[in-house]
Amino acid sequence: MARAYTGIFLPGNDGHALWAAGWDSFEAKWKELSKNGLRLHSISVSVENDVPQFIGTYRAGSGGHALWVSNWASFEAKWKELSKQGLRLVSIAVYEVKGTAMYAGAFLPGNDGFALWVAGWTSFEAKWKELSKQGLRLVSVSAAMIGGSPQYAGVFRAGSGGHALWASPWESFEAKWKELSGQGLRLVSIDTYKQGSTRMWVGAYLPGNGGHGLWAAQDWESFTARWNEWSQQGLRLVDTAGSKHPCTANALNQVVMPTGTYNYAVTGHADVYHWPVQDTTGATRFARLSHLEAVEPFLTLPFTDTDVSRGGIWRYGNGGWHHAGDYSQGDATFEVKASAAGKVIHVGWDQWSGNTVIISHDVNGRADAYRTICMHLRDGADHDADAAWNQTMTATWISASDLADYKTHLLDTGNTKDPATRNLDAAHWGTNAQTILVSVGQQVTRGQQIAWAGNTGPGGKKGSGGPNTHLHIFWTRKDTDGQFYFYDPYGLYSTPDNYAAGITDATSGPCVRYPIGWKGGKPQYP
Missing domain, CATH: 2.70.70.10 (Glucose Permease (Domain IIA))
Known part of the structure; x- marks a missing residue:
């Protein structure tokens, strides 16, 4: 399936991991990494053809923790139950499969104030303002089309200082990210959904400084390459968003051979x-x-x-x-x-x-x-x-x-x-x-x-x-x-069928994922 991945990177030097897979593999990896001293810090879900893919970022940690995926009634009940047991919801993902709204959440130890809110934008923004005044901060936000309308889910924890919430198409979203980053805020949570022909992005901001990065809408090969590169430079992936890649699947993820060397x-x-x-x-x-x-x-x-x-x-x-x-x-x-x-x-x-x-x-x-x-x-x-x-x-x-x-x-x-x-x-x-x-x-x-x-x-x-x-x-x-x-x-890195038909035709569109080396942007005779 043609999937794209977006990630937020913030400073860190601790142990970490990244895993994306269907539920069975995702749950198995969660259990494996948990035993190895890593904890799930963020979870996101993308759905293509009613098949969900779960994306998780892990950081070094210990103590109690939990992972829960269910419909809303069961999710809310589990949230209340685990909250009483000294766990706090730290990341949430909302998605729809075959007409049913589903919720996935990661829990870690905590004893601070907290809240959870799921609603349409008007109600969600109003609750964000209300809870912000009460000393809570939005630490995880997710959004998806549910029943034909956008639904937003937010996790709030005790906090103070500057903060922001922003939802818009990409150009405006990226511009706001740059603006707020220059004002001492850092994007800490991100998600995306498509409403009609427009892809929307939503993000939550908290105070921060130091290095940071945003790598958006890339195929898995490019996304993991950036994750590896920035990890070596002292950054850690803190949240992800999955979406449908506009290119055909058979043209993606073909830069690196899976076996052998060349x-x-x-x-x-x-x-x-x-x-x-x-x-x-x-x-x-x-x-x-x-x-x-x-x-x-x-x-x-x-x-x-x-x-x-x-x-x-x-x-x-x-x-x-x-x-x-x-x-x-x-x-x-x-x-x-x-x-x-x-x-x-x-x-x-x-x-x-x-x-x-x-x-x-x-x-x-x-x-x-x-x-x-x-x-x-x-x-x-x-x-x-x-x-x-x-x-x-x-x-x-x-x-x-x-x-x-x-x-x-x-x-x-x-x-x-x-x-x-x-x-x-x-x-x-x-x-x-x-x-x-x-x-x-x-x-x-x-x-x-x-x-x-x-x-x-x-x-x-x-x-x-x-x-x-x-x-x-x-x-x-x-x-x-x-x-x-x-x-x-x-700029395509693919099989011949994905290149333009004519020898001097421009190979263009979303499958061209890397810079073109032709003078003038397309092959031409000298």
Whole structure:
């Protein structure tokens, strides 16, 4: 299901956890984390197709605690019962499933004054003002469409000092968050619901200082990446809100491979190029937002031939991870051109991908900020035939099965080991006139031809069958740690079916979750 997540972050350095799941898994995790010295501090619920998902934030704690989910009559009764036992409701979530209003709450130890109120906006705001005058403060707020009308639920605890309550569409909500943050207030609770075509947001504010953050309406991959990043910077997630993501589910959460790793070292080149992950030391992998969020628009397409089409970009059509772009013109070759001005820093034969040219690009005053890596290029039929045997077929790191398949390709296309007996198939190997046209240290301009597309190396073609002539291009950016990471200039990070149909059409809409790297916001010819 296509779900989006929003979270509030405030200062903290204690143990913590985040969990989102259906009820059975959520309850089981609550019991597990409770035994491990964590306590549920906030709970929110989002519903899609009458399926609720529970989102919980945990902090280090001890003592009594409780979790309760039920209809209103049972919830109110349990609230009264637990309150008498020295527990206080600290977080509430209201939601509707199959026409029934449901309530979820987290309880922690407390002996202070408290209140609970559930009503429409007019009554809710009036009660908030009334209780505020009586020395109570709104510490948790939730809202949902119940029976076709907005219903608000609020948890009040004893407190003093400045405070605020705000409900509005996002632009106004974000502006108020910035305004109140500058006035010494901090957003402590948030929720969202959709009324008609308008998504509404509601938040409660209390006094606070120091670092804070708000990460809104992101897919799970982006949300957890920010949670991980800000947690390391001394912030803790204090409340969440779930909603329906406007993108289709099959386009979300696809930046990071769930298994394996992907780092590419070009033969004869010093640097290694990395998949965009922040942390792979634990069981969970986190996207590297410092890299993904900083991509700048300076690229144009690496060709001018209008018959060239786009293939797999971040992922292949079969679902495999690609981390690059493929462009082809059937079996025919085409001129490969520089996507932007830059300096050639590598020309050579990669044992897996064949002829490779790497161009370094200075962008916005930063030297060597980006690199484009063009692969499967042609550098003269005879040269490539020799390199296939002398460099790839002698590689010790390539599997025996891949080398066997590559050898099949070589022999099927007239590339025998002995040059004297070769009869190279031009459809696969091109001609001696189709060579790499640039050299290391050379400055190139945008749109300058650098080579011809081919299928050199087993990464371009192995086994029997026709040519697989295409350009494979890695787009990479130098991050704050000085390392280069792959990115998708379309900002989509998905399978081919989610990209725009036309080669120069803009890929737009809610599925474009990260900055676009194309000059002018869409791919265009140089």
